[in-house]
Amino acid sequence: MKTRAPIAGLAERWEISEDAKSLTVYIRKGVTWQKGWGELSAEDVKYTIERCMEDASVNTMKAELKQITSMEILDNKLVIHLKALIQYFGGI
Numbered sequence: 001m002k003t004r005a006p007i008a009g010l011a012e013r014w015e016i017s018e019d020a021k022s023l024t025v026y027i028r029k030g031v032t033w034q035k036g037w038g039e040l041s042a043e044d045v046k047y048t049i050e051r052c053m054e055d056a057s058v059n060t061m062k063a064e065l066k067q068i069t070s071m072e073i074l075d076n077k078l079v080i081h082l083k084a085l086i087q088y089f090g091g092i
Helices: 042-054
Strands: 011-016 020-027 068-074 079-084
Touching: 020 042, 042 068, 042 079
Parallel strands: none
Antiparallel strands: 011 020, 020 079, 068 079
């Protein structure tokens, strides 16, 4: 049976805020880009999400991307702030 529950890969873990309007993603340390481009960072993940948001019309997660109000980087964590309450991983 398929599930929509996420599996940690590039993120070592994530936390949902008490009000369920923020998702904090802890980026796994030691993940490197190909061709020696350095280590994956929260800035890289934020940039990728922003690029997807620019053309959300062609993205399969367009409804979810439209829920993002802002993002901030704290150390190697990405905090994603949302308009609506997060539904158990089916809504992000």
